[in-house]
Amino acid sequence: MEDVKQILDQFKFKGDLIEFKLFGSGHINTTYIATYDENGKVRQYIVQKINSNVFKNIDALMDNVFAVTSFLREKIKANGGNPNRETLHFIKTGDGKKYYTCENGDCYRAYRFVDNSKSVDSVDSPEIFEKSGIAFGRFQKYLSDFPATTLNEIIPDFHNTAVRFEKEFMPAVKEDTQDRAKTCREEIDFVIKRRGDCSRLVDLVKEGKLPLRVTHNDTKLNNVIFDEDTDDAICVIDLDTVMPGLALYDFGDSIRFGANTCAEDEKDISKVAIDLDYFKAYAKGFLSEAGGSLNPCEIDNLAFSAKLMTFECGMRFLTDYLNGDTYFRTAYPEHNLVRARNQFALVKDMEDKMDEMEEIIKSIKIS
Numbered sequence: 621m622e623d624v625k626q627i628l629d630q631f632k633f634k635g636d637l638i639e640f641k642l643f644g645s646g647h648i649n650t651t652y653i654a655t656y657d658e659n660g661k662v663r664q665y666i667v668q669k670i671n672s673n674v675f676k677n678i679d680a681l682m683d684n685v686f687a688v689t690s691f692l693r694e695k696i697k698a699n700g701g702n703p704n705r706e707t708l709h710f711i712k713t714g715d716g717k718k719y720y721t722c723e724n725g726d727c728y729r730a731y732r733f734v735d736n737s738k739s740v741d742s743v744d745s746p747e748i749f750e751k752s753g754i755a756f757g758r759f760q761k762y763l764s765d766f767p768a769t770t771l772n773e774i775i776p777d778f779h780n781t782a783v784r785f786e787k788e789f790m791p792a793v794k795e796d797t798q799d800r801a802k803t804c805r806e807e808i809d810f811v812i813k814r815r816g817d818c819s820r821l822v823d824l825v826k827e828g829k830l831p832l833r834v835t836h837n838d839t840k841l842n843n844v845i846f847d848e849d850t851d852d853a854i855c856v857i858d859l860d861t862v863m864p865g866l867a868l869y870d871f872g873d874s875i876r877f878g879a880n881t882c883a884e885d886e887k888d889i890s891k892v893a894i895d896l897d898y899f900k901a902y903a904k905g906f907l908s909e910a911g912g913s914l915n916p917c918e919i920d921n922l923a924f925s926a927k928l929m930t931f932e933c934g935m936r937f938l939t940d941y942l943n944g945d946t947y948f949r950t951a952y953p954e955h956n957l958v959r960a961r962n963q964f965a966l967v968k969d970m971e972d973k974m975d976e977m978e979e980i981i982k983s984i985k986i987s
């Protein structure tokens with residue numbers, strides 16, 4: 621990292637720097653928290669190095685993020701909420717830019733840390749998970765009249781599972797650049813056997829049965845922050861992938877991460893299962909906000925979307941393992957393979973419980 625002071629100075633934070641350290645557990649950006657003393661008051665800021673390997677056009681990315689957060693601020697105000705707390709508040713550089721580019725090309729952005737907030741990687745009650753469902757459902761509802769065509773498509777085909785299979789997974793298996801395919805034959809076969817699932821949602825879009833909406837596309841639990849005291853979900857974060865997508869992507873990805881009985885990188889896959897109480901709680905929360913605007917085809921595919929998003933994520937982890945871990949941050953050489961195995965165990969459990977998951981969705985009253 622370049623000189624920390626040089627980077628922080630760009631954002632003109634007031635007061636004296638007390639501490640600057642790595643923060644959070646995202647897989648993509650490098651996140652820091654900077655703590656300042658401003659006349660005896662503690663002020664905290666999130667400073668992030670944006671991953672330029674993943675995000676090729678950072679201007680387009682930051683234009684999206686600024687457009688979406690300004691739009692959300694107005695919606696939150698109109699609904700009697702507190703925009704400083706309920707959406708991200710980005711801070712421009714002293715010379716009015718949306719991010720700072722260092723001499724070595726690294727890009728940094730900053731935003732206010734929401735006071736008295738916490739992010740969590742797992743919850744210990746269905747009630748808290750339900751609250752995250754309310755937050756993501758509301759996020760989608762608030763953006764329902766955002767002019768979608770003005771958004772840049774930051775990562776094309778982000779959740780097009782069929783494209784991920786044909787253009788990324790199969791080439792990674794065939795090229796096998798790291799000579800790792802021999803260590804994961806079973807997992808490769810698991811994916812290939814489910815090839816037929818990959819195009820189900822994209823085909824429904826082509827048939828005009830599923831509408832494109834403005835969606836978050838990365839709705840894992842640690843992309844929501846909660847109130848330290850009340851555990852209420854206060855703000856949806858990590859807006860890098862807000863793009864036109866399907867409501868089902870947002871629903872399914874939340875279930876993948878938050879209704880797993882384990883962390884997504886638990887090695888002992890005998891512990892991996894879908895917790896149906898959590899599934900139900902999230903579905904209730906999400907649908908209480910977004911449900912009224914969903915069409916019957918969307919409702920019919922909610923349970924399937926949880927399986928598909930889990931399968932897709934497992935396939936992406938396996939692809940990255942085969943490619944030599946160039947995309948997701950890893951802590952050890954087999955990390956992506958461990959994650960893939962974990963996700964496939966969850967897919968298997970969802971397949972076994974699909975009828976129950978469908979029944980749960982049917983039991984929820986949508987108004």
Ligand code: ADP
Binds near residue numbers: 646733734860
């Ligand atoms: P990534 O794309 O790497 O996931 P995020 O924007 O999600 O980047 O930030 C990484 C992590 O940092 C989040 O998952 C969360 O744990 C933490 N984080 C980011 N912003 C905040 C914030 N305003 N308040 C609390 N935690 C945050």
Ligand code: GN1
Binds near residue numbers: 933
């Ligand atoms: C990444 O950025 P983060 O850590 O919130 C990834 C998601 C994956 C997730 C798996 C831009 O999310 O798509 O589902 O890891 N984000 C991007 O944990 O690829």
Ligand code: MG
Binds near residue numbers: 646647842843858
């Ligand atoms: Mg994140």
